[in-house]
Amino acid sequence: MRYVIAFLSPAGSTRKIGWAIKETLEELGRDFILTDLGRERNSLATIENFTGGDPFCLFIGTPVLRDLAAAPVMSLIGGLNSAPQSFAVPYCTWGGVASGIAIYQMAQALLEKGFLIPAAARVISSHSIMRNIDNPLGAGHPNEEDEEAVKGMARLVVEAIDSGDLRSLDLQALDYPNPELAAEMKKKLSAPVPVTPKTLDKELCTLCGVCASECPAGAIVLDPEPRFGGSCFDCLNCFCLCPEKAIKLPVSLEKMIEMIRNRSKTFNETPRTVVLSVLKHDAEPI
Template sequence: MKILTLYYSATGNTEKIADVITKKLRELGADAERKDITPYNTRQNEIDLSPYDAVIFGFPVYSWRAPREAREWLYTLDGRNMKCSMFFTYGGFIIHPAHYSTQQILEKQGFTVVSSAEFLARHTFNLGGWKAMEDRPNGSDCEVAEEYAERTYRRFTGEDNGILQDLEKTEYTEEFLDEIEKFRFKILTQLPTREGAECSLCGICEESCPSGAMDAETGEADPEKCTACLACVSKCPEDALKINDMKGSWEYKLNIENISVDEMNKKKSRIYL
């Protein structure tokens, strides 16, 4: 069985889980491949799914959903009744309705969703001083990823004929969820910038940007396109890109979510069947 894992990973968390899943699928006998669809230019080229028997989609959760550019890209795919699965990485705060929202898109595009999963991971804003899930994903998360791969594989092969059961739905409108996305920019008040400093102009920041927002030459992110994923900051080999200090908003975030660090750290990765 030929299985493709397509993943979006701005800061490396989703990629790490995708690697664990791909390795486990190969151990189970699958012809498993993975492809990084994070860079903007990658998603401008059509991806041919016809050689594959099943596909797995992996995304981080930004403001309760998969990233906007990833959701828009999903609408370009033709599922043709292909079995698929999905998984998410998140920084310990709200995860839903990411599963339900993405399932609705995939089913609309003709996929049959057989499973889903969520994995704890370092929050993107740790790059600015937050301390959310600093040591995740860890060994226990990777064990859940291996179990997810095994149980999903059984559903792909037909050994288990089940499909994904009802997920936690949402009463929120798309318009409301769009407004929630804007909250990220109340925390990230200074978009990635070199602040006029020189660098080697390697271009990695621009090449890795999922939304086409970063201009390597100017060292500035376009505010109309930036989604606050911080891929450019994470991947810059010279640490040349700067953002605002977010330490002051960390306690504020804990308070509005009504959760403590200890409570967050007790959360576990989870499989949905």
Template sequence: MTQHHFLFLSPSGSTRVAAWAAAEELGRLGAQCRITDLSPVLRREAPLPNPLPGECLWVGSPVYCDHALPQVMNCIAELSPSDGRSAVPFVTWGGICSGTALLEMGAALERQGYAIMGAAKIMAEHASLWCYPNPLGRGRPNQSDLEQMRLLARAVRQRLVDREAGKLAGRITSTTLDYQTERNKNKAAAASLEAAKRRASPLLADGARCSGCGLCVDICPVGARRMASPPSPDETCILCKACARCCPQEAITVDTSGFLERLRTMAAECGEEQETRVFL
């Protein structure tokens, strides 16, 4: 039976939850799974595991600025060319627009020789709205969303079983993931995390408040913060704001004035249905 490898980056935890829902369903069906959270890899605490022969690779990323995180795309690009392995890209998105993240991940995996067995975009609570009582995607992914991941897991497993039995197995191509309107694709083409970082204020700690505990350094999912006086981010920061959420001294402040209203306007302009969707 085909083994499965889940590889993901999950700054706020939603992508991890989605990955575990699929992995647990595969485990229930008798498949072996291994889990790689990219955060320890990016913090240089662990090596990136090599894909195993015949392994089905599940790659997960949150959507940032209409795209998958650069760190996830870099990991795909660094994969050894596939010898016929299969892959399942999946993204979590916070209710504004899922952009072209899935399309780009699928195309990148195909360039490495992977066959796409399925894909998913999972609705999640917007990570930048943690300080609001009613954020976009509040309470998501919920059980209905996670059941969609279980459905995907069952379908992918059956396709792989059929392929091993010499039967004609279903699959999709990256063009299946080209679901956005032309307007949204043009918007995504003009958007980037780097552009957002140029517009945003850096997540600097207030030296008068910072106690030097180092929690923000330890919790950064990409290892972007350095222990200084006070701690500060480097160029790999992804603006996830995990440091601001965790700081016990509230030394890292984020200007959220009017933020929710702007994001709701952006979501309305995008027009994407705020639901989880599986592609098979």
């Protein structure tokens, strides 16, 4: 069995977890590739070349963005061929507001393609919009304990595949645990929220190019000042990383942080990492 680790990680937490899985596969001597969707432009071709149409096991990670999986991750899954006898382990990192329906969304698309889903994880992380302030939601995560939980999950998955275990989680097990809130979140799937308009303060912009080089979608062209293109999936990396604060949104960062903190109180979700698995029933309700 070949293994693929694929993730998108504008701010680095989802990558950290991807690398923890990589370490586990290395320790177990497995044949794998790792593809970072924000740094490679054709992860799908990389996966197809590596797997050559044979069954494989895909670890796939996304940050939770406004309750959902990141659009490029869903596009990657959409582009995969149907994969009977293949396995998938969706994971998300979330910033202490609500873990959302990202793993549900990924699992739905993966199950439709015939993947079996032996496990999945929601990993608590420092909130990326709060990366430059003291005491962000999810501060200090993912930490060693979170990484160990994911590594343990990866080991169990490999063991199960080796032993021919074909059990899979069903979609319901991966849904947001509160049905009312889950239904609310799912409305966004049929009526997507428009991308936040971004404007440039030309007086402040020094044309340094940080925004363009750090955009995981390659959506910013320097012409010579930054222009925002259609592939933007609204991760706000450019806004957070601009050293001059030259990228403006309709809401200030301070206001946004206040709204995020208020929203986290509404959900009141315990900020912890949860591994869901058919292999070992260690999931606890949120």
